[in-house]
Amino acid sequence: MATNQECALAFAAIADLLEITGANAFKVNAYRKAARVCEDESSDLGKLARETPKQLREIEGIGESTAAKIVELETTGRVAELESLRAQIPAGLPLLLTLAGLGPKTVKLLWDEAKVTSLAELKSAIDSGALASIPRMGGKTIANLREAVVARESAAAGPTRYRLGEAIPLAQSILKRLADANGSIRVAFAGSARRGRETVGDLDLIVATTDPTAARAAFLNGPNIAKVLAQGDTKCAVQLASGIQVDLRIVTEAVFGATLLYFTGSKDHNIFLRERAIEREMRLNEYGLFRNPRGWPEGKELPLVAATTEESIYAALDLPCWPPELRETYTSDFTQAVPRLISLADIRAELHAHTTASDGVMSIRELAELAKSRGFHTIAVTDHSKASAQANGLSVERLLRHIEAIREAEVQVGGIRILAGSEVDILADGRLDYDDATLAALDIVVASPHTALKQSPEAATTRLLAAIRHPLVHILGHPTGRIILGREGLAPDMQAICTAAAQCQTALEINCHWSRLDLRDSHVRAALSFGCLIAIDCDIHSAEDADNLQYGITTARRGGLIPDHCVNAWTADALHAWLGRKRSGVRLPRDT
């Protein structure tokens, strides 16, 4: 079965190979866009290809040819065009495209003129001096190539990505230095980090300043810079010792919004905006939106329409101001009304937290005080169940004593509801780690998979459905168990999961830790389309985990979540009524 990721990889590979052959650039772009769209698509492309292939064409960026290739991949496991391209082009060439500063034109040049077909051959061609006679191969270019080869050899295979929770603190520390520089007025990070993608390839920073020289110096003289990649008047780029590339744009305050808009992207959103500007006889670039009437004299300055804020530019284009998290291809229509997305301020309860009773570092009281300080009306204490022995999971006897301690703490702390709960393991076969009588003694049950995370999609689906349909379970915790850039986790049939979760009113969790973000954004979109409830929880083990809420919120916003569908955003009455419904003996579907 072809996964969305496999479809994306196939299209990206076709794009790379076509590019090396010198194919039409728009055709190459179309394949690249198809790859991006496949990666972000929330429905299962393989399933669509099997059952309703016509629906593939309804996806923006998927046309007749790419839809046929998805069907081909699903039914035959291969794409003939990709195999044909691979037969024509040496297998080592696409890797060369990942070298810094090396693009398709140069790869083709090296292949044609120096018979370079692999990284090893490139290296020996550099060392032997064979490149010197090739047009446009000066000393500087060859030296840069040598450096890029060394960098590629020392790095792991493929380009490195960084998780959101690793990248954003880094961005903020550099922004602080820029904000402190003489003349600074505004600073911001943009790019995929601002859009909230779960991993980012680089960081894009913007500073509005009256003293560009000071901003530039503050940036280039920062700590941990391994290499300066570019240093112009308005644009600088460095590579940090950790490997991540950081780009900086230096602008005036008057154009800050236009620059922020442009560098936030996505690429596809920018193209949409610029095309919309053209339709209205305007031009959009990173310096602003300009009137561009037909017949305007060449070279004469265009009249400015808007530039200082993103809002003013969207307004001048007759568009609602789109939140960064939705500026992606999966927003099918940017002219529609913007949903009132959930935000940090909406969250009023934390429903997944651990204490020293299992593997947390805080006491019940400390947890409760932390939750109060955030203005929450409810905190749930959900320590691990007995199967999680590595996390000091609680036996039934310990759990019962823990419940008493929670009741006492609630009285002592005051001013906040402290729920007695458990993060109960979903065993590999779908049974829960406590019996029903024990679970019934709790106020809230979060059921999560922790082991057997490599089981088949079919087994995972059966397992998770059993937990979702269990009348005593409120929340399915980190449903796939994936670790970003670490492990794939379970791959259940999300359609079946969402259908059951909506029917049973069992909430699906977005686990806020930046290494999890599970559900992921595309799963949130799918879940909402089925009418599911969503929980956004920090899975608190220590106080700083509470700060991960921002990443869960960003993921929720990328999924289009509105407060009504998030149990953590409900009033205390609404939340406790929902929790109580599953404790009141109301029959819930278990076998459908």
Added chain:
DNA sequence: GCCGTTTTCGGCCCGACTGTTTTCAGTCG
């Protein structure tokens, strides 16, 4: 290859920086 109140052809976003060049091609975002 995709797309469509200029639709089945003919467009397709726009600019900065680098290096190799004397006016521009390639890469990148």
